[in-house]
Amino acid sequence: GAVVSQHPSRVICKSGTSVKIECRSLDFQATTMFWYRQFPKKSLMLMATSNEGSKATYEQGVEKDKFLINHASLTLSTLTVTSAHPEDSSFYICRGEREGGNEQFFGPGTRLTVL
Amino acid sequence: AQSVTQPDIHITVSEGASLELRCNYSYGATPYLFWYVQSPGQGLQLLLKYFSGDTLVQGIKGFEAEFKRSQSSFNLRKPSVHWSDAAEYFCAVGATSYDKVIFGPGTSLSVIP
Numbered sequence: 001g002a003v004v005s006q007h008p009s010r011v012i013c014k015s016g017t018s019v020k021i022e023c024r025s026l027d028f029q030a031t032t033m034f035w036y037r038q039f040p041k042k043s044l045m046l047m048a049t050s051n052e053g054s055k056a057t058y059e060q061g062v063e064k065d066k067f068l069i070n071h072a073s074l075t076l077s078t079l080t081v082t083s084a085h086p087e088d089s090s091f092y093i094c095r096g097e098r099e100g101g102n103e104q105f106f107g108p109g110t111r112l113t114v115l
Numbered sequence: 116a117q118s119v120t121q122p123d124i125h126i127t128v129s130e131g132a133s134l135e136l137r138c139n140y141s142y143g144a145t146p147y148l149f150w151y152v153q154s155p156g157q158g159l160q161l162l163l164k165y166f167s168g169d170t171l172v173q174g175i176k177g178f179e180a181e182f183k184r185s186q187s188s189f190n191l192r193k194p195s196v197h198w199s200d201a202a203e204y205f206c207a208v209g210a211t212s213y214d215k216v217i218f219g220p221g222t223s224l225s226v227i228p
Contacts (some may be wrong), residue, residue: 006158008215034215044159044218045207093158104216106151108158 003027004096006107014115021079021110023094023101028105030096033077035069038091038109039054074099085115117142119208119219128196128224136191136222138206148189149207149216150180159205165189176200201226 003026013019023033032051036044042095048064050056050071058064066088077095077096093109116163118141130135140146150162168180180191189206203223209216 036218041223043220046215046217049215104161106159106161 003067004030004094004105004107006094006110008110009108010111010113012113012115016083016103018080018082019084019105019112021081021092023096023107025075025096025098028096029074030077031074031099032097033071034095034097035067035079036093036095038093040091044093047079053106055087057103063110081112082112086114088112089114092113096097117146117208117217119206121189121204121206121215121219121222123222124220125223125225127227129227130198131195134191134193134200134224135182136204136206137187138191138219139187139209140189140206141187142208144210146179146208146210147216148180148182149209150174150178150189150191151205151207151218153175153203153205153221155202196224196226198226198228200224213223 005024007022022048034049035047038044039099046059046106047062048056048058048069050069054076071077075080091109091111094107120139124135147166149164151159163172164177165172165182172180178193182189191204203221205221206219207216
């Protein structure tokens with residue numbers, strides 16, 4: 001089956017720093033990547049949709065200048081949390097859609113802790 | 116507006132007992148419906164999905180779900196629960212199988228040996 005990886009799996013950073021999370025589709029080309037955020041013991045909240053080579057579409061209430069999403073290739077999308085604050089601590093999960101297909105594959109998630 | 120509700124926040128069952136997790140949705144058209152499982156600290160795994168056809172859908176790990184249009188429900192069932200089924204279960208709805216997917220709040224399942 002198709003695999004989506006995320007790196008890092010866990011990251012701890014100081015308040016005010018920026019953190020980059022990578023989402024890679026390992027054996028398929030993902031034209032679209034979705035980024036979700038999950039608070040502890042809560043459901044997943046869709047943050048944004050990114051399409052390869054174009055700007056991401058952000059959901060209402062998500063700060064695009066804080067959560068920078070880049071989808072530079074068909075196998076890589078990145079989420080950068082800029083000037084991180086403790087309230088940005090969360091579990092971030094990406095989902096890739098196979099090019100030309102109708103399947104979705106979730107990454108294992110990245111746990112971000114901002115001190 | 117699209118929404119998904121899972122009335123049960125937490126359910127505890129004994130190993131070997133049957134299980135039913137409830138899911139209700141609100142959607143303008145016929146949606147794609149999904150059930151996902153998330154083990155502690157892990158990503159999500161798709162258990163099953165439904166769009167059309169037979170309203171009883173078979174999934175992985177012995178799970179099944181039944182779509183009832185009249186009740187706007189898509190409940191997940193398993194006849195005999197195993198200890199390894201303890202996890203968080205999410206019902207979700209989307210316009211297609213690969214578009215934006217809206218998740219329900221989740222039901223946490225505990226299994227008593």
